[in-house]
Amino acid sequence: MTRKLPPKDVVIIGMGWTGSILANELTDAGLDVVAIERGPWRDTATDFPISYMQDELRYRIQHELFLRNSQMSVTFRNNVNQTALPVRSWGAFMLGNGTGGAGVHWNAETWRFLPTDFTLKSHLTQRYGANFLPADMTIQDFGVSFDDLEPHYDAFEYLCGTSGRAGNLNGQIQEGGNPFEGARSRPYPTPPQKQGYGHMLFAQAAQQLGYKPFPQPSGNLSQAYTNPLGVTMGQCTYCGFCEWFGCANYSKASPQTTVLPVLLRKSNFEARTDSEVTRINLDNTGKRATGVTYVDSSGEEFEQPADLVLLCAFSLFNVQLLLLSGIGEPYDPAIEQGQIGRNFTHQTMSDALGFFDKDKYNFNPFVASGAIGMCIDEFNGDNFDHGPLGFVGGGYIGQVQTGGRPIQTTAVPPDTPAWGSKWKQALKDNYLSTINSPGACHASMYSYRDNYLSLDPTYKDRFGRPLVRITLDFHDNEIKMSAFLTDKFADILKAMGAKQIVKRPRQPPYDVTAYQTSHLNGGAVMGDNPGNSALNRYLQSWDVPNLFVMGASAFPQNAGYNPTGTVGALAYWAAAAIRSQYLKNPGPLVHA
Amino acid sequence: MYQVNRRRLLGTSAVWLLWSSAAARAAVIRGGIPWKPGAGDPPEPVTPGGWQYFTAQEAATVEAFVERLIPADGLSPSGKECGCAVFIDRQLAGPYGRAEGHYLAGPFLKGTKQQGPQSPTTPAQQYRKALAAFDRACRAKFAGKAFADLSDQQKDETIKGLEDGSLALDGAEAKDFFKLILTDTQNGFLADPIYGGNKDMASWTMIGFPGAHYDYRDWIDKHNQRVTLPPVGIANHPNWTQKS
Numbered sequence: 001m002t003r004k005l006p007p008k009d010v011v012i013i014g015m016g017w018t019g020s021i022l023a024n025e026l027t028d029a030g031l032d033v034v035a036i037e038r039g040p041w042r043d044t045a046t047d048f049p050i051s052y053m054q055d056e057l058r059y060r061i062q063h064e065l066f067l068r069n070s071q072m073s074v075t076f077r078n079n080v081n082q083t084a085l086p087v088r089s090w091g092a093f094m095l096g097n098g099t100g101g102a103g104v105h106w107n108a109e110t111w112r113f114l115p116t117d118f119t120l121k122s123h124l125t126q127r128y129g130a131n132f133l134p135a136d137m138t139i140q141d142f143g144v145s146f147d148d149l150e151p152h153y154d155a156f157e158y159l160c161g162t163s164g165r166a167g168n169l170n171g172q173i174q175e176g177g178n179p180f181e182g183a184r185s186r187p188y189p190t191p192p193q194k195q196g197y198g199h200m201l202f203a204q205a206a207q208q209l210g211y212k213p214f215p216q217p218s219g220n221l222s223q224a225y226t227n228p229l230g231v232t233m234g235q236c237t238y239c240g241f242c243e244w245f246g247c248a249n250y251s252k253a254s255p256q257t258t259v260l261p262v263l264l265r266k267s268n269f270e271a272r273t274d275s276e277v278t279r280i281n282l283d284n285t286g287k288r289a290t291g292v293t294y295v296d297s298s299g300e301e302f303e304q305p306a307d308l309v310l311l312c313a314f315s316l317f318n319v320q321l322l323l324l325s326g327i328g329e330p331y332d333p334a335i336e337q338g339q340i341g342r343n344f345t346h347q348t349m350s351d352a353l354g355f356f357d358k359d360k361y362n363f364n365p366f367v368a369s370g371a372i373g374m375c376i377d378e379f380n381g382d383n384f385d386h387g388p389l390g391f392v393g394g395g396y397i398g399q400v401q402t403g404g405r406p407i408q409t410t411a412v413p414p415d416t417p418a419w420g421s422k423w424k425q426a427l428k429d430n431y432l433s434t435i436n437s438p439g440a441c442h443a444s445m446y447s448y449r450d451n452y453l454s455l456d457p458t459y460k461d462r463f464g465r466p467l468v469r470i471t472l473d474f475h476d477n478e479i480k481m482s483a484f485l486t487d488k489f490a491d492i493l494k495a496m497g498a499k500q501i502v503k504r505p506r507q508p509p510y511d512v513t514a515y516q517t518s519h520l521n522g523g524a525v526m527g528d529n530p531g532n533s534a535l536n537r538y539l540q541s542w543d544v545p546n547l548f549v550m551g552a553s554a555f556p557q558n559a560g561y562n563p564t565g566t567v568g569a570l571a572y573w574a575a576a577a578i579r580s581q582y583l584k585n586p587g588p589l590v591h592a
Numbered sequence: 593m594y595q596v597n598r599r600r601l602l603g604t605s606a607v608w609l610l611w612s613s614a615a616a617r618a619a620v621i622r623g624g625i626p627w628k629p630g631a632g633d634p635p636e637p638v639t640p641g642g643w644q645y646f647t648a649q650e651a652a653t654v655e656a657f658v659e660r661l662i663p664a665d666g667l668s669p670s671g672k673e674c675g676c677a678v679f680i681d682r683q684l685a686g687p688y689g690r691a692e693g694h695y696l697a698g699p700f701l702k703g704t705k706q707q708g709p710q711s712p713t714t715p716a717q718q719y720r721k722a723l724a725a726f727d728r729a730c731r732a733k734f735a736g737k738a739f740a741d742l743s744d745q746q747k748d749e750t751i752k753g754l755e756d757g758s759l760a761l762d763g764a765e766a767k768d769f770f771k772l773i774l775t776d777t778q779n780g781f782l783a784d785p786i787y788g789g790n791k792d793m794a795s796w797t798m799i800g801f802p803g804a805h806y807d808y809r810d811w812i813d814k815h816n817q818r819v820t821l822p823p824v825g826i827a828n829h830p831n832w833t834q835k836s
Contacts (some may be wrong), residue, residue, distance in 0.1 A: 041621060048632040052826050054804040055785035058635060062688060069695035076707055076711040085703040085710055088695045197815035237807040249806070264625050274618040296618035362816050366801055367808040406801050417753070419661040419774060424798065428667055431799035432818075461699060493805040562660070 002293065002301045002347040006036045011292050011306035013321065014278045016293075017564065018550035018571040019312035021159070024229070024263045025575035026308075029583060032268045036294050036303060038313075039067065039098030043256055048104075048197035048246025053060035056405040057112020058392050060244045063090060067097035070079045074316060075456040076512040081236040086459045086467065089236065091418040093520055094244060095314055099273065102518060103254040103564075105141055105158070107243045107370030108219025108403055109439075110162045110253070111376075111561035111567070112153050114147035114381040115182040119556065120446075123382060127330035133392065134477055137434045138343055139557045143528040143537040147180040149569045152576070154185055156568030157217075160253030161233055164188040164217035178214045183357040184288050193222045193236060198363040202399030203374035211376040216400055217565075219253035229262045236291040237556040240403030242370025247408030252370065253417055272296070278463055280309055280325040280547065288548045295463065307586070308546050319344075319453045319523035320468040328524075328534050331452050332448035333471075337532040339542075341454050343447035344470065345558040348395070348444070348478045350506045352490040353411050354435035354498035361433045361497070365404030373400030379485055381558040383445070395443025395560030397489050399435060411436045414502055415550065435493060439517070441485040447557040448475055453523040474508040492575035518592075519563050521555040529592060536590040538577040539570060545588045548574055600807055637827055638678060638788030644685035645716060646677075649738070650723045654680060656740035658777045660747045668794040671777055679780030679789030680719075681775070689716035718772060722764035726754070785825045793823040 009031040012019045023033050037570050041049075048065070058064045094104035116123045121140045124133060133139070166187045167177025194217035195203070203213040213554075220236035227233070236251040263269055272384035273295040281290045281303065311318050318461050322328055322340050356363075375398030377383060399400035403409065411434050412426035453472065455466040484504040495500050505542035527533025530542040539554055541547040550571050552563045559566075582588055619626070643651045651783025655677040662671030665740060672676070685690060691714040700712050712720070730750060731737045753759030754770040760770065782796075784804065791794065796803050803823040811819055 040617065041619060041626060043625060043627075045627075047633075049632055051632070052634045054806070055784055055826060056780060057637060057787055061783075063693065066694040070693050073695040078704070078706060082707075083701065083834045085701060085707045086697070087708060088710065089691075089693075089708075093709055114609050157761070164621070194812045196812060238812045239808060261625055265623070267623070270620060270622040272618065272620050298618060323696055335777065362818055364811065364814075364819055365816075367819070378833050405800060406796065410778075412780065419777075421663050421665045421667070424665065424667045428798050428800075431801070438807060448635075454806060458699070459695075463731070469708050478816070484654065486725055508706075509706050513708040561621065 002303050004303045004305070004576050007094070007291070007307070008032050009306065010034070010308045010310060011036065011304050012310045012312050013292060014038070014101060014313040015099045015255065015271060016096060016312065017103040017255055017313070017568055019310070021262060021568065021571045022261045022312060022550065022575055023269055024259050025579060027263065027266045027269045030268070034270045034272065035453065036272060036275050036277050036292065036304065036411060037099055039273065041273045042098040042104060042246070044246065044248060044250060048248050051249035052455050053245055053248040054239065054241045056407050059340050060405065061407060063094065064098065065246060066090060067095045070462070072317070072461050073467055074457050075467050075469045077471055078509045079450065080471060084456055084469045086130060092511065092516055093518040094298050094515070095518060095588065099260065099271070099319065100255045104246045104256070105244050106564060107515055108160070108252050109371040109562040109569050110157060110160060110217045110219045111189060112181060113146070113559045113561055113566050114180065114383070116382050117559040118142040118144060118146050119368050127382065128450065134475065137419040137477065138449055139448045141558060142529060142534055143526050143533070144305065144573065150182065150185060150571055152569040152572035153565060155572045156565060158189050159227050159229070159568070161189045161221050161227055162217055162219055162253070163190040163193050163222040165192050165215055167214060173535055176214060178377050178381065179212050179588060180383045184217045188217065190222050190225050193218050193220060193369060195372060195374060196364060196367050196399060198365070198370060198398050199374045199497045199539045201286070205492050206374070206376050208335050209492060209495055211222045211378050213374045213376050216371050216373040216375050216398060218368035218369065218583050220371050227258055231258055233257050236369050238368040238372070240405065243402045251461070255414050278465065279320065280321060280327060281312070282325065282327070282544065286326070287544060290546050302338055309523050311547060311549040312551065315520050315523060315551050316366060316453065316468050318549050318551055318553040320455070322524055322549070323455050324465055327541060330454060333549065336449060339525070341452045341523050342449050343556050344453045344472060345445040345447050345555070346515045347519045347558060348443040348445045348474070349439065349441065350482045350486045351438050351440035351504050351514040352486055352493055353495065353502040353504070354493035355413055355500040356428055356433045356435070357499055358429050362433060365401055365409060365432065365437065368401060369404045370402050370492045373398045375400065379488055384492055387395055389480070391477045391484070391519040392443035393477065393481050394581070395485055396440050397437070397441050397485060398490070398496065399577055400439045401435065401437040401439050404431065409436055413500055435496070435498065440489045441482065442480070442560060443485055444560040445478055445558045473510045474506065479506065479508055487491045517562070519552065519554040519558065521558045521563060524549050524553040525556040526554040527556060536588070538589045539574040542592060546586060548578065550574060556573050599673065602669065616770040619740055635826065637786045638682050645689060646681050647826055649727070650719070651681065652740045653676060653727060653738065656747060657751070657773060660744065660751055661774060661777045662781055668798045669791070671781060674781055674791045674794050675779045676734055676780040676789045679783070679787055680776045683776065684719055690714050692721035722761060725761040725764045726769070729759055740749050770822055786827050793825060796823045
């Protein structure tokens with residue numbers, strides 16, 4: 001028996017970054033908002049307190065803060081000829097759960113995409129000709145420009161207090177910043193974080209090689225900061241437990257440390273936790289959402305009617321809910337039709353280990369933060385001439401080592417035995433003097449005809465709903481790019497003085513057990529017409545105009561950056577469109 | 593830490609935490625950040641005492657095994673002395689041993705390496721089965737002797753046999769079991785001492801990791817200098833609580 005609840009103006013599915021931001025913006029506009037979150041309520045003092053948060057076994061190895069696969073998983077295969085099998089325990093990506101979503105365990109690397117990333121197809125076609133792109137590559141323009149988004153990037157960074165050095169202020173290139181970035185309207189809210197020895201050695205070597213290194217933009221703050229909502233964050237203490245951990249120190253930007261304290265005090269907001277939305281309901285025309293159905297942790301089913309539905313779950317689960325709710329046409333790779341599930345991407349990560357003389361180098365790897373590091377952007381996006389190289393795309397390269405947590409940071413030279421006294425000796429000899437930066441080459445993954453999401457025909461979740469099925473493999477373009485970038489990073493390691501370098505370029509096939517990042521994108525992409533996208537440029541569904549879908553599921557392809565900055569900017573951009581246009585005249589904001 | 597501090601916030605706004613039933617955790621939250629004292633969930637320290645999962649014979653095998661994976665030498669005491677067998681025992685008796693949180697619905701089909709493990713067998717079941725097979729293999733090879741009774745050299749050769757797959761196990765995958773026990777042993781050795789496998793922070797002292805210090809602001813600028821802070825775990829530093 002489903003209990004029908006009193007209607008709300010807005011129902012939000014998911015309380016991560018985008019759900020929290022949208023809820024705050026729309027309650028400011030006077031709307032009555034309810035957010036429904038699958039996971040538990042999480043907060044700093046109760047869930048990742050200073051007294052026991054620094055626990056690598058519990059949080060990293062045993063996935064304490066993440067979504068349990070038993071609650072929801074995915075299935076995976078490399079291509080349509082294989083049978084997809086369930087991911088029984090997370091590997092290639094780690095998905096958040098509970099209030100704050102992935103904004104709890106992220107590293108807070110807060111990048112903007114390049115202006116040309118938003119016009120990728122037009123730009124590359126113009127520069128290299130249409131034939132330069134692989135025939136099965138399905139990249140396209142976002143339908144929104146960097147200039148459109150600049151004020152909204154700015155809003156997200158000022159919400160977070162992002163620490164960094166501007167490289168391009170209103171068109172003026174700034175010394176010490178990223179000279180390739182799009183023009184920003186004002187400096188970062190806080191100065192860059194301090195850097196450790198390994199990070200600075202990278203910067204010096206990069207400079208000697210003619211590159212322009214700059215500090216990674218960081219949501220782990222260099223100093224205390226009060227954001228425009230009046231919420232104050234503390235200074236990062238470089239504890240080295242950031243990636244995969246919650247911050248106990250209120251110094252990593254997360255919904256908890258930036259938005260929720262204000263949002264939760266509003267009388268026109270309510271959160272319901274441990275409650276899983278099972279579908280978005282449509283009226284009999286199929287063109288209007290009437291609200292959502294959800295099940296709470298006692299198993300009771302509720303219907304929450306609302307005028308406006310905001311789908312703010314993680315990218316994969318946005319797509320799953322669209323498919324389960326019968327919104328839009330599922331993508332079929334055989335005939336290249338349908339938009340839901342199309343253009344699914346991840347990231348192309350690679351690195352090289354640098355072993356240094358232990359008597360001369362002591363990097364103290366455990367003194368770090370999630371977004372510490374020095375980077376170069378010479379080989380990202382289309383910042384370099386791809387003509388002679390035979391591939392497109394790229395990534396930032398950096399010494400961005402986030403800590404020295406001992407279970408995961410035990411790189412030893414390749415000829416070392418896996419156990420015994422020689423293993424112990426190698427551990428001791430290399431722990432303090434190795435550059436082990438798994439995110440060193442943080443590169444793009446462009447979209448292809450045969451990489452997509454769909455519903456699995458066999459495996460179900462605890463409610464009997466089909467899991468979302470990932471069909472994904474690396475293509476030659478990305479493999480060539482990865483080898484190129486890894487070589488560039490290794491050159492810098494050599495200039496830093498490494499005595500032994502072990503290159504680890506990304507190799508096919510895509511492996512769902514090998515951690516890369518949790519940057520999963522696409523499947524409900526934005527674009528300029530319903531023939532190439534699920535969403536219009538305001539992230540509004542073409543099919544159901546009172547539904548907006550936030551998050552990286554809207555990316556038509558992935559760029560060589562961490563996605564959260566752009567996810568945050570798009571959330572503010574959509575919120576502005578809803579407030580200034582949609583609420584005055586509910587209906588499609590772009591006419592097809 | 594918040595400008596609007598918690599105390600004031602709690603004093604002026606209502607916190608609604610409506611539990612839909614005694615067993616359910618679903619909550620409706622409005623009016624402020626929910627807060628109840630003592631709501632944290634600190635880890636349970638491993639306590640000494642009898643084996644919680646292993647039989648005495650299994651425990652003898654595992655203790656002998658971890659003593660060779662991490663031998664006593666000038667760098668640290670052995671894996672056994674550091675508590676790695678105790679660590680594995682307690683882990684297998686807990687959520688890890690039951691594969692809690694994993695997706696365990698069938699069908700279980702053999703897939704590619706890239707699709708990840710596809711077994712309905714939990715780690716605890718894997719140990720039980722593989723240790724029994726390992727015991728049989730040892731006794732067959734060494735005239736009825738159990739692994740724990742072999743010489744160090746024989747033990748190392750036997751472990752190498754598992755590692756490279758040349759020692760076949762009846763009803764278990766030798767290489768998989770080797771990987772499992774090696775990973776668990778090293779996890780225990782390198783994890784926080786609260787879990788029982790890194791006694792006196794032996795591994796952290798060995799490699800130079802100072803542990804769960806919360807604040808390195810004094811050290812971030814000290815490039816290429818050894819951090820001299822004594823190692824500390826989540827619970828404490830051994831010297832702070834133990835009289836010796």
